[in-house]
Amino acid sequence: MNPWPLVRAHRGVAAVLALLTLSACLLLAAVPKATRSAYDGALRDVTATAAAGVGDLVVVSPRRAGPNAPVTRESLLAMERSLRAVLPAELSAVTAPPGSGSGHHSLRKTREPIASVDGEPRNYQYLDLGWLSDTAARVRYVAGRPPGPPARLGGGPLLEVALAREPAAEMRLGVGATVLLGGPQPLAARVSGLFEPVRPDDRYWEHNTSVRRVVKIRPPRSEIDDRYVTGLVSDASLPVLGRLYANTTYRWVFDIDRPALRAARIPELAEAVRAFRGAVPVAIHGSSPGALETSFDELLTGYLGRVRAADALLLLVLGGLLAVALGVIALAVRLLGDRARLSLALARARGASLARVAATATAVTSAAAVPGAAAGYALSYAVPGEVTAVTHLGPLSVAAAAALIAAGQAVAAHRLPLGERRADVAAARPSPRRIAAEAAVVVVALIGAYLLRSRGLGTGTGGASGPGGGPAPGTGDGTDPFPLLAPAGLAVAAALVVLRCHSLPLRLAVRLAARARSAVPFLGLALAARSRPVSALPVLVLLPALAVSVFGATVSGELTATQEAAAWQRAGAPARLDADLPFSPEVIERVRRVPGVRRVLPATRTPVRLGEEFPTATVLAVDVRAYRAVLRDAPIVLPDAPVLVSPELAGRGAIEAPGVPPRLSPGGVVTGLAAAYGSGPLIVVPPGGALPNTLLVEGDGLDGGRLLAAAAQPGAQARTFEGALAEITRAPLTTTLRRALAVVTAALACYALAAVAVALVAGAADRTGALSHLCALGLPESQARRLTVLEVSPMILLSTAAGLLLGLALPAVLGPGLDLRVFTGDLAAAGRPPGPAVPVLLACGVAAATVLGAFLHPVPGRRGSLGTALRAGDLG
Structure with a gap:
């Protein structure tokens, strides 16, 4: 059979398949190149900014x-x-x-x-x-x-x-x-x-x-x-x-x-x-x-650890992206196969062999997928970076997967000549093998999540290449990459659970709708509750797409919050001035008159020695209540007690050190503040009579240079929260990870919308026949649109809600295995949990697009509806 007439007849679906294949191949080929180029640039920046005895x-x-x-x-x-x-x-x-x-x-x-x-x-x-x-x-x-x-x-x-x-x-x-x-x-x-x-x-x-x-x-x-x-x-x-x-x-x-x-x-x-x-x-x-x-080898080893952590985080979301992209491509291949089914069935009935029919279906799909894969592969060369093996194998695997899916679908559909049957007459019961396979997927996903939570990302020391071309996580040191598939595996497992259990609440809703006077709610919910094969694949694509995209957005938000917490740990205040010599009242007054300054809190910083265990420690004499007001926007809590200590000094009883009032035991523990004042523990005590050598400044738009110019004191140093945050966020690895997460999140959101659109188009034929029948019986067009929305929306909305909840829960479920300290200056900072604004907006956008698409779906008008129904074969 010549496949080109089928391609021309269904060129719209073929174009959609080519576009989806192009985007998937472009992402798979370009993201490794971009991350590898960014890793190389980050390595050069790290060595250039390292100390002379470290980078040479x-x-x-x-x-x-x-x-x-x-x-x-x-x-x-x-x-x-x-x-x-x-x-x-x-x-x-x-x-x-x-x-x-x-x-x-x-x-x-x-x-x-x-x-x-x-x-x-x-x-x-x-x-x-x-x-x-x-x-x-x-x-x-x-x-x-x-x-x-x-x-x-x-x-x-x-x-x-x-x-x-x-x-x-x-x-x-x-x-x-x-x-x-x-x-x-x-x-x-x-x-x-x-x-x-x-x-x-x-x-x-x-x-x-x-x-x-x-x-x-x-x-x-x-x-x-x-x-x-x-x-x-x-x-x-x-x-x-x-x-x-x-x-x-x-x-x-x-x-x-x-x-x-x-x-x-x-x-x-x-x-x-x-x-x-x-x-x-x-x-x-x-x-x-x-x-x-030289410490050049130590610099390289430390950077390698950060690269592997970034690689692991990227693989967590790239694995989900690959699974979702293949799922959307499978949806498009299935839609193209459904459009060509009658022609292939006719050829099969006329004596064509099953191999010939499968080859024709594969050729039709390849005619759209192969040019799309080639175009994506070619466009990836516009992205700067060194070409990796993934750049070549990614597009090839996507095109091969599309061809295999087409062949498998044709073999299953045309195994017997004239073996057509209606799939919407009765609910199909899943076979025991299918139930066992789905249960195995759920169990394997739970095992992967447990391994990732208990063992971490497992970044090994092997030499395999990760997405950036560096050593892949999970290779070497006896580790394996299996836990890296945990987010995508959990998303697929949740999709299978939703697919199997969605009919239970819908059947209850059908019983309630049956009592209503209007027949539209009952008919729409009854159609939605019916188990139809065409609804399975969109759910398996939509839920993982939303879950992994929400997971990526949440991780990006947590990274931002953690970096802000680390910046507070470095600065200790919105702005801080330190000097070896005390600040005079005139200096404090000049700093107070700097534009944007609202408050200047004097403090005395004294280095002390607490025995052999802590050779370096810092005593900070400051008004704790006033300091708490200065830190009201920071994720650092100062307990209401006269003497506060770092966690390493908790439970020691009375502390004897210069500058610490006698017979005063620690009344509280302050976490995340010691790094601002030195490398050792921190002891916060009430202010004494010593002159201040530290000024804690609160205000808006604080600039360290202007504060130093106002102080005009030799040897003074300034540090601001904004400056500390800029030092952390401008790190090349952090920028690379943030951009990659943004690209993957956007791509997954687009794939989710594409899955919804393809699902609407895939069920359009059956939906049009049923609506034509009902319109011939007198169903108004407005109620027909409501019926379409009620039929399509429940499954999509359930998948959207499940994907949103799973995506929000994944960081907490996998949290112990995700270490973001390599992106926060190695400070063990825990920021305030970010709000779910972006993930919720993302899920709501997909749901709104689904409902709107169902509402705008073409509905047969009153005129000619009977003839349309007769041609569809739904009336005798």
């Missing part, structure tokens, strides 16, 4: 003996080449070439006390001597000249050094100053020039912060800080500096080429860093072997 590779070799050969620029460069030679291939591919980025090598001699400057004695001052590669292009001299070759002074070497302008002014070291060093070896230095960095924000200077500022270190049992400044020597001074091996450290910095980083290669890259750590002592051997001092 740093090899350090402290010298304990003199070198065997003179130290020169060439010898240090040769050592760098030997280190690059032992770089593993995975690590070498992401390491910037020499001379690019912030990569460099250096030599530094530390702890050289200053005896005198131009004959003036100096105490508690030190001059470190250092050499940095590539400084000529990174500095500009504002006074003097670059350092020259060494000379002799008093029987020892005299090295010319260059100092950064600001630390030189703080240490009172001008151009031409001669510095005598009082170390074990005779050594002197002369300041030849002062410089400024060409680019102060260059990562190169993050590795050499001591060059740009004065380092202050307070020795034990001392009340005075030792101050250190670093002077840079010339290449010609390297041999002299190399012979002074005491307290000398060699350093090689390998810059990471961030555009070359790929999230999918994180496990191999972390393993390569560990291998390089073991190879460094072999490359730098001798009395002072080198060591790799």
